[in-house]
Amino acid sequence: MDTIYLDNAATSFPKPEGVAEAMVRYLTEVGAPLNRSVYGRAQAAELVTLSLREQLKTFFHFPEKATHVILTPGNTYGLNFLIKGLLKPGDHVIVSAMEHNAIMRPLLQMMGITFDRLPADSEGFIDPNDIHGLVRPNTKLIVIAHGSNVSGSVQDAEAIGRIAAQYGIPFALDGAQTAGHFPLDFQRFGLSALSVPGHKGLLGPSGIGALLLTDEMANKLSPLVAGGTGSASDSEYLPAFLPDRFESGTLNLPGIYGWEAAMRFVGKQGIDALRAHEVELTKHFLNGIRDISGVRLCGPDRVENRVGVISLDFLSQDNAAVTYELEQRFGILTRCGLHCAPAAHRSLGTFPRGTVRFSLGYANTAVDVDAAIAAIRTLA
Ligand SMILES: Cc1ncc(COP(=O)(O)O)c(C=O)c1O
Known part of the structure; x- marks a missing residue:
């Protein structure tokens, strides 16, 4: 059947034609590290990675440089990097009553963080105006799933962003269900951070995602993972510059090749x-x-x-x-x-x-x- x-x-x-082929090409013909060696094949891998960052930057109307497109092991990791890298005991967060556990579990795992949920109606929509009643002096983040993975409802991110800006609270979006499905505009929504998976509507492989950060948010964020970056190797401290600060260890290169090919398809459509x-x-x-x-x-x-x-x-x-x-x-x-x-x-x-x-x-x-x-x- x-x-x-x-x-x-x-x-x-x-996956679109070309995605699996690109991954195979990396594994069979390229096989080079990123950011470490400088022979021709390693530089080719570098260019594919840059092309992926640039395409994500364009696709999401991201106003910062491509250096601020951080490649992650997936959307859940991106949200964890954001939530755990930003929040400190005593901080308060606003979420919606429609969140996925990729937001709720890291929040609940952290000690000393409080949160409030924006109520959702029977169709899964929140009212952005409810934010006014939830803001506290210690509110450090509004983080919300743009589209619900249960009801399909898409929240009015532009209105949320406007209200967040009135209070000077950073607004982060979980783009799991909207990236590649629904217009998502980093600038228009007034975002400080956007996390997306590679493997859903952006049609790439699993095991890779991206966290797009404004420079201001990047400066507030502590990296959760530290290690070799191939850069500033004279120091045992993480470099301050992006993306290296948030990309320790060897990245998922077959994933980068596959997702880069997928983004070319998505961008063309x-x-x-x-x-x-x-x-x-x-x-x-x-x-x-x-x-x-x-x-x-x-x-x-x-x-x-x-x-x-x-x-x-x-x-x-x-x-x-x-x-x-x-x-x-x-x-x-x-x-x-x-x-x-x-x-x-x-x-x-x-x-x-x-x-x-x-x-x-x-x-x-x-x-x-x-x-x-x-x-x-x-x-x-
Ligand atoms: C709304 C939402 N957020 C977060 C995630 C987690 O994404 P991933 O499993 O790709 O890390 C999903 C996955 O289904 C999701 O639907």
Whole structure:
């Protein structure tokens, strides 16, 4: 049986042509370190890495130099680098009631940090104006998931950024579900930091991500990892300059090659075309399930301010069993459960049942969506 991949919110599949090839090329033909040796192949690797940073800078309208695009081992690491590198005991943070554990767990792991959650409505949207009531003299960060990996709702980052600026509080965004799916503008949103994964909507491999930092934020951040950078080797202290200060150790070079190739594809398509395709499929999906009784949509029933992450609660069934049936009987690959975001499910009223999550990607078609709708109708 052919399969239909609808688990793009977890990781995107398939990767565009050229991504796997670039990784293989690194492993079979290049095989050189970064920032350490100066022979031709090492310089070639350096240029590919610079190209990746430059493409991310352009794609996210990042006003700083490409040196401030820090390559990380993934989005979770980027968020940990930010949260643990910035906050000190006594600090207060504002998050939303839709956060993923990539934000909540590091916060809860830290001693002496307090936080407040901006409440979310039944579709998963927060009201940025609620920030006014949560700001305290010791609020050091507002950090929020731009798009929910459960409901697909996308928060009004521009409005949040405006309010954060009024109070002079740094605003950081978790771009896990919007990078490559929804316009994300570092400058317009007034961000101090943006963390993105390589392997979701940016269509690269897993094990790599990026943390984009303003110079002001970079200066406030303590590096969590220290080690060799290939630079300033006369000193046993970390260099002060970026990106080296936050990139100790040998980076994921096959990942850099793969992601660089993926970014060329993403950049060529452009966010407007990627978004338009996803909007069309999402609209088709939402229209197709509207009259099916026995399932509840857990998220917005319209395409504005949402990505193609569609969570359904099969009301009289076990959602895990539905996900199993979707694969066994229809070859449709989805994810069930709480999606690492228990707070989001509490906001949506689906805790602890969880939902069946269908998540769309650039390679999905209307035929895939039709098959999903037909399967949902049968199972509901
Ligand atoms: C909203 C959100 N934040 C953070 C993450 C963590 O990203 P990663 O697992 O790529 O580190 C995810 C992954 O699903 C996510 O959906």
